[in-house]
Amino acid sequence: MGMFRIIPDTNLNFIGARKISFVISLALIALGIFALFTVLTGSANLGIDFAGGMMVYITFEKPVSIEELRTVLITDYPDAQITELKNFERPNAFIIKTKRPQAEGEGQTRLDTMEGILTKSFSGNKFEVISEHIIGPAVGETLRNDAQKAVLLSLLGIILYIWVRFDFRSGIAATIATFHDVLAVLGIMLLMGYEFDLLLVTALLTLGGYSLTDTVVVFDRIRENLKKWRSKGEFATAVNHSINEVLSRTFNTSISTLFVVTALFLFGGEVLKTFALAMILGVIVGTYSSIFVASPIVVEWEFRSPKRFK
Numbered sequence: 001m002g003m004f005r006i007i008p009d010t011n012l013n014f015i016g017a018r019k020i021s022f023v024i025s026l027a028l029i030a031l032g033i034f035a036l037f038t039v040l041t042g043s044a045n046l047g048i049d050f051a052g053g054m055m056v057y058i059t060f061e062k063p064v065s066i067e068e069l070r071t072v073l074i075t076d077y078p079d080a081q082i083t084e085l086k087n088f089e090r091p092n093a094f095i096i097k098t099k100r101p102q103a104e105g106e107g108q109t110r111l112d113t114m115e116g117i118l119t120k121s122f123s124g125n126k127f128e129v130i131s132e133h134i135i136g137p138a139v140g141e142t143l144r145n146d147a148q149k150a151v152l153l154s155l156l157g158i159i160l161y162i163w164v165r166f167d168f169r170s171g172i173a174a175t176i177a178t179f180h181d182v183l184a185v186l187g188i189m190l191l192m193g194y195e196f197d198l199l200l201v202t203a204l205l206t207l208g209g210y211s212l213t214d215t216v217v218v219f220d221r222i223r224e225n226l227k228k229w230r231s232k233g234e235f236a237t238a239v240n241h242s243i244n245e246v247l248s249r250t251f252n253t254s255i256s257t258l259f260v261v262t263a264l265f266l267f268g269g270e271v272l273k274t275f276a277l278a279m280i281l282g283v284i285v286g287t288y289s290s291i292f293v294a295s296p297i298v299v300e301w302e303f304r305s306p307k308r309f310k
Helices: 015-041 066-073 107-121 137-165 168-191 198-225 232-267 273-292 294-304
Strands: 053-060 081-085 093-099 127-135
Touching (some): 015 168, 015 232, 107 127, 137 198, 168 294, 232 294, 273 294
Antiparallel strands (some): 053 127
């Protein structure tokens, strides 16, 4: 019994549509570059991890839900990020983060205000403040710089891996496709009003690896098919045939992953929504780029500077 196929064998001309896909991709990259510029200059909607802020670690005597905490804090702290800690030594523990106060020296006042609100709202449920910190802008800037280095180093690793496994131009094509995916998702997320925080950086690094996996599968099939089509005139045919051959596998993998990250988005809670949405967008954009970006770039390179895959 053969492998189950949601998509039957196809013979679609993906390479023939490369000019249209390049226009779409350039628009997505432009949006991403603009978003990246706002992050680098600090004008983007930065999360507490990068912009600085306040962090309070508290425990309650009786169980409290994140929704209850958010309800009582939403008026004075609309940007509060609340995380429940699964700690057996300290049950009912939470980390509450809010953005850095505008005025210098206002941090302690806002901390006292938060404690007052919690005391009033949970009068029958004693709580204890384990620790409280005001995260300065210098720490946020360090984290932002470290995040940028992590993304750049991961992309450098990608180009080296593909270069060694296939050839230099494949490495360049895969890197461009990965840059395309990361920038596209970054641009869309910031356009939708989401914050640039550590969860979003984590999602961007994850989807970079996911996108690379699809690209490697396509490139591997191209390498096999080039043994059948060796003449320059049939190079595009070999690439197009390879994409069609792995289309069902790509679709099955993408749909399976989408089920998981969509469930995470719907039922994973408020804290994971940014990560889950970025992954949903990343799966869609990554699937698109493995078909319409990476392989067409290799074809264009071949047409403009003929050089056979080894």
